[in-house]
Amino acid sequence: MDVSISLDNPQTTFINGETIFGNVIINCPHNVTVSKITASLIGESVLTLTDKSGLFMDWTQQEKHRFVQESQVIAPYRYVTEDSRQTPMKLAFGYHSFWFALQVPETPECSCPRKSPVSHRDDKESTTSHASKVLPSSMENLAKGVEVKYRIDIAVNTVRNMFKFTTKQSMAVNIWPIDSQAPSVITMPPTAFPCVRATQASIMGPPPAPSYLPSDSSNAQRSVSIPTTAERAQILISASFLPECTLTRNRTIAMRLTIQKLNPYPSDILLQSFQMLLVGYTDICVGTTESTQMSSHTIQSLSNLNMAIFPAFEEVGMIHVVDSGLWEGKTLPGFMVPSFESCGLERRYELEVSMGFQCRGEEGKAGRVLLVQLRTPVRISSGIHPDRRLYDKSEISIGDEVSSKLGGGALQEYHGTADGFGYRDRGDREMRMSEHSHSSMPVLPPTYDEAVMMSPGEKWER
Missing domain, CATH: 2.60.40.640 (Immunoglobulin-like)
Incomplete structure (x- = not known):
């Protein structure tokens, strides 16, 4: 049989x-x-x-x-x-x-x-x-x-x-x-995303012209260079998500990214690189032994953008909304299982957004590229209603x-x-x-x- x-x-x-x-x-x-x-x-x-x-x-x-x-x-x-x-x-x-x-x-x-x-x-x-x-x-x-x-x-x-x-x-x-998300939450406009994560950055500007002083009163042509400290631009990067910082499998990343100017600065601020990374953690506990395994997946990686964020004359307090086209169309991989927690086992995730900022002054002088990371725990939903x-x-x-x-x-x-x-x-x-x-x-x-x-x-x- x-x-x-x-x-x-x-x-x-x-x-x-x-x-x-x-x-x-x-x-x-x-x-x-x-x-x-x-x-x-x-x-x-x-x-x-x-x-x-x-x-x-x-x-x-x-x-x-x-x-x-x-x-x-x-x-x-x-x-x-x-x-x-x-x-x-x-x-x-x-x-x-x-x-x-x-x-x-x-x-x-x-x-x-x-x-x-x-x-x-x-x-x-x-x-x-x-x-x-x-x-x-x-x-x-x-x-x-x-x-x-x-x-x-x-x-x-x-x-x-x-x-x-x-x-x-x-x-x-x-x-x-x-997927316990209500239809009204899924169709929520990005401007209404309630879950906000932020980080502040200080970007070094282009090196200023050196100052010279005569080293000897008898020889005015000989001079000594006096180093000066470059000014720094202060910005605030904010990322907004759906409630509980929820991301959905096989769907575009639901995120709104903004940058706010915090201090007056005489140089332009540019975005040179953008990267989005999803990090998965598996927490295991067997008896008295505990272990955490980590895996990562690159969702988006762009460089040499030269994207203008703030011109030098921009007023303090202005907010720039980053173009969502940087990650538009990029979805979470299908093999990522939804977040859960059970006996001795938990599957959790973090989303890391890395941006490279640079200050550019007159005559094309530019400072070093500063890599700013914004990392936040997120919840992955199944997308099955x-x-x-x-x-x-x-x-x-x-x-x-x-x-x-x-x-x-x-x-x-x-x-x-x-x-x-x-x-x-x-x-x-x-x-x-x-x-x-x-x-x-x-x-x-x-x-x-x-x-x-x-x-x-x-x-x-x-």
């Missing part, structure tokens, strides 16, 4: 609150007696660190945290009377399909023991932080010793000659936290889809689930499930004999 899993949207990155629909396909080479079919959604992280504080040897520590475990009994059906006996199903030769629906929870629930060090650390953080935790993002090969994986486990229990057997199958799925639609009523039915994958072979489709729902149209699943929540008792699913006797296009009625 072979067991396989077929998802309605296998390439989709799911979010918390969504329902994962799919089918369990059982290939029976002969008659099989099935006593139970269970589908489970599992989310867990595996953290591995090497403690090098020992004198003679290194000590490798590993922790596994399970924060999602949702189960659904596909068969036997739940809506049966208490007096009726739940007899095992007998599946004949061929393919048999059972569909399931597993909902991704809204928040994680870690399985750490209450007296473990991780549990005490989380309790302390929860009292000091008001931010609600989100589901960890699926993460693999992004940081050494860190894996965050979600999977769907299928267990099929069979009975043969008085012995019980269990056949298991698993399929990995990607899950990211939902709850209003997206994964299922369309115009799609083909489940049975037709699975049959085509199996080469058009015979397929028996079972519509009963743990909630007693069974629909051929995937687009109607969520709608009918919501309708059922207001009813008292669903119609009982068909028996095996009734399901086998139905033709593919026939509807069952009781």
Whole structure:
């Protein structure tokens, strides 16, 4: 007997609150007696660190945290009377399909023991932080010793000659936290960005002409150069972002950059270079060992700009808005997972904006280029909103889809689930499930004999 899993949207990155629909396909080479079919959604992280504080040897520590475990009994059906006996199903030769629906929870629930060090650390953080935790993002090969994986486990229990057997199958799925930004925030104009980070810089101007004094009263042609200190231009660089300094994956950097003149200065101020860098940190804690891994990605890098910021005659207090074309069209890389914090693991980011300023005076004299860095923590959101639609009523039915994958072979489709729902149209699943929540008792699913006797296009009625 072979067991396989077929998802309605296998390439989709799911979010918390969504329902994962799919089918369990059982290939029976002969008659099989099935006593139970269970589908489970599992989310867990595996953290591995090497403690090098020992004198003679290194000590490798590993922790596994399970924060999602949702189960659904596909068969036997739940809506049966208490007096009726739940007899095992007998599946004949061929393919048999059972569909399931597993909902991704809204928040994680870690399985750490209450007296473990991780549990005490989380309790302390929860009292000091008001931010609600989100589901960890699926993460693999992004940081050494860190894996965050979600999977769907299928267990099929069979009975043969008085012995019980269990056949298991698993399929990995990607899950990211939902983007909680409101539409009004996403469409907010740059002038209204509330999160502001600023830094002040002092730019050295071009060297002044040296002053000369006679070194000897008897020889006026001989002179000594007296060094003088060049004046400095004072500026304030401010960067404005969306609330919580949020940046969205696969979208243009939402930022407003301004420069303010703080003191009178006789030379022009130019912007010579511009660079934007995203730095990612993975904080890992296993037992008493802690580690931070860092990675960086260059979003934009420009040089030799010669962009005029303030002319010499500009008044003090004037604000110059930096042209957003310097970073327009540049998006966050797709492999950057959203920010999250969970048991023993945190993924966080910082955005670094580096600008090279230069003062230029008369006759083309210029001072040294001063590199100014503005660095701020940012939150990366998934960009996946709850209003997206994964299922369309115009799609083909489940049975037709699975049959085509199996080469058009015979397929028996079972519509009963743990909630007693069974629909051929995937687009109607969520709608009918919501309708059922207001009813008292669903119609009982068909028996095996009734399901086998139905033709593919026939509807069952009781």
